[in-house]
Amino acid sequence: MIERVRAVLVTADETMLVIRRTKPGIPVYWVLPGGGVEESDESREAALHREVHEEIAGKADIVRLLHMVESDDERQLFYLARIATWSFEDRTGPEFSAEGSGEYALEEIPLTVEGLDGIDLKPEEIARVLRGAIGAGTLGAGVGV
Template sequence: MTERVRAVLVTPDDTMLVIRRTRPGVPEYWVLPGGGVEPEDASREAALHREIHEEIAGKADIVRLLHTLESDGERQLFYLARITTWSFEDRTGPEFSAEGRGAYALEEIPLTPAGLDGIALKPEEITHVLREALHTGSLGTGTPPA
């Protein structure tokens, strides 16, 4: 089974970093930073640190595993993490230079129900998980539900 790791990256301002994807012929959508776990990664968390470094030249403190989603022979692990520094201009991921991959734009959105409503975050299930965590206060961000 293929494994992918993704991060809900919470900033000091209690916003969330997301990547807006624009591809020809596909409606615009947003994803959380992350990617595939490689055989040389020492752990899933090491893979997530590598991906965060590649995709946004950032360093994050992983808080905990937030959710696991399995479908079609793929397991996606979503981690809650705190991030204080990043630089989208200094990204190094190979996907950014691949032909036909479309555009990637890093955005900061409010980590609130209203903020989640303003984007088409994929996979949709993570939006429901985040909405529930905000409702119950289990993200620990201090952000009140809006």
């Protein structure tokens, strides 16, 4: 089974970092930073740190596992994390230079239900989880929301 890790990266301004994906012939959508767990990764958390570094040249402080989405062939683990600095210009991930992979654009959106409603965050299940957690105020202490 393929494992992927993704981060709900909360900034000091209580925004969330998301990546807008633009691919030919597909409606624009957004994803959370992250990617596949590799055999060389010591842990899922180590994989998440590596992915955040590759994708946004940032360093995340992982707060906790927030949610897991599983299908027959893939498991995605979504972590809640704080991030203070990042540089999309300094990203190093191999996907950014892959032929035909489309465009990647880093955006900050308000960490509110309205902010989430303004984007098509994939997978839809994590968008629902985040809306519910924001509405209920259960994202938890330690991230400030």
